[in-house]
Amino acid sequence: MxxxxxxxxxxxxxxxxxxxxxxxxxxxxxxxxxxxxxxxxxxxxxxxxxxxxxxxxxxxxxxxxxxxxxxxxxxxxxxxxxxxxxxxxxxxxxxxxxxxxxxxxxxxxxxFRQRDLFCAMAESNRLTASHIETLAHRLAAIHLAAPVASANGGHGTPEQIAAVAEQVIARVAALASATDAATHLAALLHERAASLRPAFEKRLASGHVRECHGDLHLGNIALIDGVPTPFDCLEFDAGLRWIDTISDIAFLFMDLLHAGRQDLAYRLINTYLECSGDYAGLAVLPFYTALRAVVRARVLLEREHQRNVAGTSTAAEMATIQMRCVDLLALASVTLTRPPGAITLMHGLSGSGKSTVAQQLALGAAMVRVRADVERKRLPRSHLAAQGDLYTAEHTARVYGRLLAICRLGSAAGFPMIADATFLARKQRLRFASLAARRGVPFSIVDCNAGLATLRERIAARTRHGGDPSDADLQVLEWQRRVQEPLGSDEWRHVVRIGDAESTG
Known part of the structure; x- marks a missing residue:
C-alpha cells in the first residue's frame, strides 16, 4: 500500500x-x-x-x-x-x-497527554526544578546501570566521534541557508574533536561509553503518572546509542539552553554531576553540547526538506525552520568558543548558609558547583575515615585536592566553577587563588556569616531532620571555630560578604 x-x-x-x-x-x-x-x-x-x-x-x-x-x-x-x-x-x-x-x-x-511532554511543559512554563532534579537522579542511575562498551568495539572512539560530527554538519551545510555559519562551525568541530582526542580515549577506557538513550531531548521525555520518563530512545543505529554518558545528557542540557531555560539547564547538569560524580565529563560537555545543537538543526532541516519535496511546506514555515537552524548553529559556536571559567570559593562555618548561596549562584549565573560534603563521602576512605571520622586532616586534604582538580578541569572547559566548602584554612584558599591567577580568570570568595546561636540552631535542626549531605555536628562546629584562619588583607579584595544567609549549608 x-x-x-x-x-x-x-x-x-x-x-x-x-x-x-x-x-x-x-x-x-x-x-x-x-x-x-x-x-x-x-x-x-x-x-x-x-x-x-x-x-x-x-x-x-x-x-x-x-x-x-x-x-x-x-x-x-x-x-x-x-x-x-x-x-x-x-x-x-x-x-x-x-x-x-x-x-x-x-x-x-x-x-499520554501531549501537554505532558517536557517540550510543551517548558514552553508553557510548567517545567519545574523538581521535575529536572528527579529526572537527573533517574538518568544518573540509568547510566550507572547501562552496559559498558568494550575498548575494541568501535563505539566512542575518537575516529567514530569525529566521523559522526563531520557527517551531521555536512548534511546541515547542504540543507541550511546559513552556509557561512555551517562552514565555520564545521571547522570548529573538526578542530575541537582533534584536540579532545586524548579525552575521548580516556572516557572510553574509563567505562563512560555505554548503551544510552541516544536521543534525549525535551520532546522525548514525558511526565507519566507524575514521573519524568524518557522514551523513544535511538534504536536504529547502535553507534549513535553506544555513546559517552555525557553526550546523552548534553542533548537535554542543550535543549534547555535553546529553550531559554538556563536555570533548568544548570540545575540538570549540577544535579546529574553531583549524583554521578562524573565531573571529568565537563572536559567534553561543550563539544557534545555543540554537536547536539547541530543534530537538532539537522533533524529540523530533514523534516522540512521532506515536506518541501512533498509540496506541503509554505515559504513562511521554511523561513522559520531556517531561523531556528541559525539559532542552533550560533548556540553551538558559542559553546565551542567559551573562554576559561571563573573560580569562586564559598567560605564560612558550617550552618552559615554556604550551600544555599552556592546553589543560587550556580543556577542564576550558569555555574557548576562541586560540594565538599558530597565529595568527602565519595572518596575512598582512610582507616580513621572508615571508622566514621570524615574530618581527619588526611581525608580533608584529599577532599580539597579533588575540589581543586574539578575546578581546574571545569574552568578549562569554559565553565565558571563554585567550590562549596568551609575553606577555613588559608593554604587551601591560596591554592585556588593561585589556580585562578595562572589561568587568568576572575577569582572570588563568598564569605557567609551567621551568629553562633543561629549556627548551632541550624546544625541541630539539620541533624534532627536528616537527609543533608553534611555530617558536620556541633562538635565539628566547635572544632572549626578553634582552627579557622581569618581572611588575610590580600584576600579581601576578592571577597563578597553574605550576612546571616537563610540556610542549613
Missing part, C-alpha cells in the same frame, strides 16, 4: 479494534505516530537516509522490535507491543491488529 494511502486509512477511527473518536497524527522525519483513543501507534516511514534504511517491510519490523526492547529499560509501562496492520474488507482499508499478511507494523503504546 502506498504511504499516502496507508496514512489516510490509519486516520479513520474504524481502523482500530477499540473505541476511537478522532485520530490525530504526529510526524517526524522517519515515523508517523497515530493517536487513537487511549493508545498511540508508531509507524515507520519507508525512507532511506544516510543514517537509516527503512525501505523494506522487514527493516521496518526489525526497527519496531528494537524500539520495544530498548525502551523497556526506561519506560517499561509505556510500550505495549508490536502490532501488524493488515488489509481491511474494503479497498484502501486497513485493520490494526487484524489477521492476515502484514502490510505494515506499528509499535503500540499507552497514550
Amino acid at each position: 502506498e504511504p499516502a494511502v496507508l496514512t489516510q486509512a490509519l486516520m479513520r477511527p474504524t481502523a482500530y479494534p477499540h473505541p476511537v473518536g478522532k485520530v490525530s497524527l504526529i510526524e517526524t522525519h522517519i515515523s508517523q505516530v497515530f493517536l487513537a483513543g487511549a493508545f498511540a501507534y508508531k509507524v515507520r516511514k519507508p525512507v532511506h537516509l544516510d543514517f537509516i534504511d527503512l525501505c523494506t517491510l522487514a527493516a521496518r519490523k526489525a526497527d519496531c522490535e528494537a524500539e520495544l526492547e530498548l525502551n523497556c529499560r526506561m519506560a517499561p509501562t509505556l510500550y505495549l507491543g508490536l502490532i501488524p496492520i493488515v488489509a481491511g474488507p474494503a479497498p484502501r482499508d486497513v485493520r490494526v491488529g487484524g489477521t492476515g499478511a502484514a502490510l505494515e507494523y506499528a509499535v503500540k503504546m499507552h497514550r
Whole structure:
C-alpha cells in the first residue's frame, strides 16, 4: 500500500479494534505516530537516509522490535507491543491488529497527554526544578546501570566521534541557508574533536561509553503518572546509542539552553554531576553540547526538506525552520568558543548558609558547583575515615585536592566553577587563588556569616531532620571555630560578604 494511502486509512477511527473518536497524527522525519483513543501507534516511514534504511517491510519490523526492547529499560509501562496492520474488507482499508499478511507494523503504546511532554511543559512554563532534579537522579542511575562498551568495539572512539560530527554538519551545510555559519562551525568541530582526542580515549577506557538513550531531548521525555520518563530512545543505529554518558545528557542540557531555560539547564547538569560524580565529563560537555545543537538543526532541516519535496511546506514555515537552524548553529559556536571559567570559593562555618548561596549562584549565573560534603563521602576512605571520622586532616586534604582538580578541569572547559566548602584554612584558599591567577580568570570568595546561636540552631535542626549531605555536628562546629584562619588583607579584595544567609549549608 502506498504511504499516502496507508496514512489516510490509519486516520479513520474504524481502523482500530477499540473505541476511537478522532485520530490525530504526529510526524517526524522517519515515523508517523497515530493517536487513537487511549493508545498511540508508531509507524515507520519507508525512507532511506544516510543514517537509516527503512525501505523494506522487514527493516521496518526489525526497527519496531528494537524500539520495544530498548525502551523497556526506561519506560517499561509505556510500550505495549508490536502490532501488524493488515488489509481491511474494503479497498484502501486497513485493520490494526487484524489477521492476515502484514502490510505494515506499528509499535503500540499507552497514550499520554501531549501537554505532558517536557517540550510543551517548558514552553508553557510548567517545567519545574523538581521535575529536572528527579529526572537527573533517574538518568544518573540509568547510566550507572547501562552496559559498558568494550575498548575494541568501535563505539566512542575518537575516529567514530569525529566521523559522526563531520557527517551531521555536512548534511546541515547542504540543507541550511546559513552556509557561512555551517562552514565555520564545521571547522570548529573538526578542530575541537582533534584536540579532545586524548579525552575521548580516556572516557572510553574509563567505562563512560555505554548503551544510552541516544536521543534525549525535551520532546522525548514525558511526565507519566507524575514521573519524568524518557522514551523513544535511538534504536536504529547502535553507534549513535553506544555513546559517552555525557553526550546523552548534553542533548537535554542543550535543549534547555535553546529553550531559554538556563536555570533548568544548570540545575540538570549540577544535579546529574553531583549524583554521578562524573565531573571529568565537563572536559567534553561543550563539544557534545555543540554537536547536539547541530543534530537538532539537522533533524529540523530533514523534516522540512521532506515536506518541501512533498509540496506541503509554505515559504513562511521554511523561513522559520531556517531561523531556528541559525539559532542552533550560533548556540553551538558559542559553546565551542567559551573562554576559561571563573573560580569562586564559598567560605564560612558550617550552618552559615554556604550551600544555599552556592546553589543560587550556580543556577542564576550558569555555574557548576562541586560540594565538599558530597565529595568527602565519595572518596575512598582512610582507616580513621572508615571508622566514621570524615574530618581527619588526611581525608580533608584529599577532599580539597579533588575540589581543586574539578575546578581546574571545569574552568578549562569554559565553565565558571563554585567550590562549596568551609575553606577555613588559608593554604587551601591560596591554592585556588593561585589556580585562578595562572589561568587568568576572575577569582572570588563568598564569605557567609551567621551568629553562633543561629549556627548551632541550624546544625541541630539539620541533624534532627536528616537527609543533608553534611555530617558536620556541633562538635565539628566547635572544632572549626578553634582552627579557622581569618581572611588575610590580600584576600579581601576578592571577597563578597553574605550576612546571616537563610540556610542549613
